[in-house]
Amino acid sequence: MSTHPVDINLENVSSNDSFEYSIIFLKGTVTCRENVCKTLNCKVLVLTDDETSEFTVQDGRFKCIIDLKLGRNLVNVICDSDLHVGQYSLNLERKPNICDKVLKLLYVVPKGDTGTFQSSGTCLNSAESACKRIVTGVKLLQCMTAERLNELGLGRKTFNLATENGQEICEIFHSQYIKEQFFSWTSEKIWNMTARELLASGVFAQGVKVLAFLSCTEYFRESNEIKGYVACGRGHLAMISSSGLHSWACDLKDVVSCLTSSIPIDSSLFDDSGSRGTLSGCYATTLGAALHEIGHIFDLVHTDFGVMARGFEELDLFFTVGNPQPKHYYTEMMRRCASQEISVRVRAPTKVTSVSFGFRPIGNDKDDRKWDRDGQAYFHRSAAVLLSGHPWFGKRCQLEDKGPIQISGLEVKVPNGIRLIELHTEDDRLVKYWDFTKNPTNIHRYCLSWFDVKDVIQPSLLVQDVTGKIVTHYLNFDASIPSVSQ
Ligand SMILES: [Zn+2]
Ligand SMILES: [Zn+2]
Structure with missing residues (x-):
């Protein structure tokens, strides 16, 4: 059977673009040069020097998430299905980030705890696994932030992450407080006590802001209660719960499958999924919530739409093709950001x-x-x-x-x-x-x-x-x- 040649086009990136962060997002289209095929549903392979990854083409559109090493990177996007064949090559450069200000990632573990987070089934839930998930997740946020600013003509600007030997890291912080204390506190109090502790331990050096995750957040199904829940960002500290970490990808290669997973959230776990009930919904909502709180420590206030409203939970729609839209309930957003969890306020966003x-x-x-x-x-x-x-x-x-x-x-x-x-x-x-x-x-x-x-x-x-x-x-x-x- 003869094959059809295809044109592969990238919409957001051009050859010789440079980046100051490691995870890169590519989106584009594949179109058949023969007039017989209207839209294509196939796969593209993306080859870098170190990796080969496969991404879905749906109705002619694809999105890829890849890792760049420092220096020049030759990237090949290849379509090689039974019927359609084509290739697109580009050179991308990753430069070291020279910003002297960093966002530091911390995983806060209560005194006497091992640092496991709540999960179900065979999910790895060690503190080490948590740190891997957090680093991968926040690198995605770093990339998305740059792309979103670039879409508005403001350049690929983003925050810089703390590194060790050139690798982005999340450190474990051993709290002096025990789990029962965190369980007895409100979101506001957890933030306050942690901020004081971090301040006293000298974490907030010059030019350091912190995104912290509390390891011990726990959902109790019988009473439908969540304890150790925190979502707060101000000053130099943004802090969120670990309740969604079970749905986060450990490595870059798992990101797309995690962000498109239709597997329901186990009933023993907190359903924080923007009413979608799926693991992908949980990943998008909780990773998006981290970006919302990071936004606050970078001086952002609530807006009438976007990440600083409820828009953060649609993060999966940015990175993937074909995910369904979540349903919106404004009340949950207000609960997330209200100083006390009980003070649920229902109010339409102010028109800006x-x-x-x-x-x-x-x-x-x-x-x-x-x-x-x-x-x-x-x-x-x-x-x-x-x-x-x-x-x-x-x-x-x-x-x-x-x-x-x-x-x-x-x-x-x-x-x-x-x-x-x-x-x-x-x-x-x-x-x-x-x-x-x-x-x-x-x-x-x-x-x-x-x-x-x-x-x-x-x-x-x-x-x-x-x-x-x-x-x-x-x-x-x-x-x-x-x-x-x-
Ligand atoms: Zn064709
Ligand atoms: Zn907020």
């Missing part, structure tokens, strides 16, 4: 308005609305602008510091030039933002209108200057001194 300066039209445009980008696990334009200029997101060229940001009344004075202004509510939701990134010249002074703030209870401002520096400030309409957040 935007003002952009420069060549873009003023008002809502495509960047600010929901649009189909393979699920909603993406950052709101305002959050993406903030992150892409954030001191933790890569070294910026050394700009001369012309002085601190000053806010008095409704007036913002920024000697270095304004990058972004965000208006927040008292419970840290984004109401409105002013994006100055496309302005051809730096603006040093901006005055908000009374109409912007008059309906906001206890409004506060976040101002980022062009050097990346961030200041947050409660508006009291009297001249006063701003508080520096970092």
Whole structure:
């Protein structure tokens, strides 16, 4: 039988692109050059120097997750089915990350515990396995963050992970508290006690933020209770539970099968799956929740859609082809981020308005609305602008510091030039933002209108200057001194 030649195209990556992190995401299309085949359902092989991996092509679309080694990498995408044959080659470069600020990964184990996490069946649940799952998961978040910022034209900026001998690591932290103490505490208290402990032990060195997982989180089926549950991110510490770790991939090669698994969550385990009930739903929801909490420690507040709303649980739709959409229940999100787990608040997200300066039209445009980008696990334009200029997101060229940001009344004075202004509510939701990134010249002074703030209870401002520096400030309409957040 004769074969048909195919064209393989990549949508998000071009040859000679460079990356400062190891896990790379490729998405593209395979089309048959013969007119007889409409859409293709087959496989592509991706060959790097070290690995060969296979990915599904569904209706002509494919997505691949691969690992790059430092330096030049020749990547071949090959279609070699019974009927369709084609190949696409590209050179990708991985550079060392030179950002001196890192996100450190910790696995917090209570005193006297072995550090196993709750799981079922034959799932490996040792502390060592937990650390492997966490490193693989957070490297995926690092990659997705870069791709999401790049989609908005902000470059492949992302956070840097702590390494040992060039390998990203998750360290075990032995707590002085026993499991029963964690079980008796609320999410807020677990975060507080752990933050103090980490501070006292010197973990928060200069330029270090921490993502910590609590090993002992346990679901009790009889009483339908979960103990040792934490989901909180602020300051330099983001902390979440280990209740979903059983669904996380240990290694990169297992990521796609874990993110597409339709196996139901065992009834002995906590169903944290965005109402999907599957292991893939659990992986997407709990890994996405980690990104949401990381977002908070990088100064992000809640937005009306995206990762900083419920969108984080659609993370699987970004990495895979053909996964079903989750159902949305807003209440669970509020529970996740409320200071007390019992204070469930049902409230629709605040509609965010935007003002952009420069060549873009003023008002809502495509960047600010929901649009189909393979699920909603993406950052709101305002959050993406903030992150892409954030001191933790890569070294910026050394700009001369012309002085601190000053806010008095409704007036913002920024000697270095304004990058972004965000208006927040008292419970840290984004109401409105002013994006100055496309302005051809730096603006040093901006005055908000009374109409912007008059309906906001206890409004506060976040101002980022062009050097990346961030200041947050409660508006009291009297001249006063701003508080520096970092
Ligand atoms: Zn064909
Ligand atoms: Zn939150």
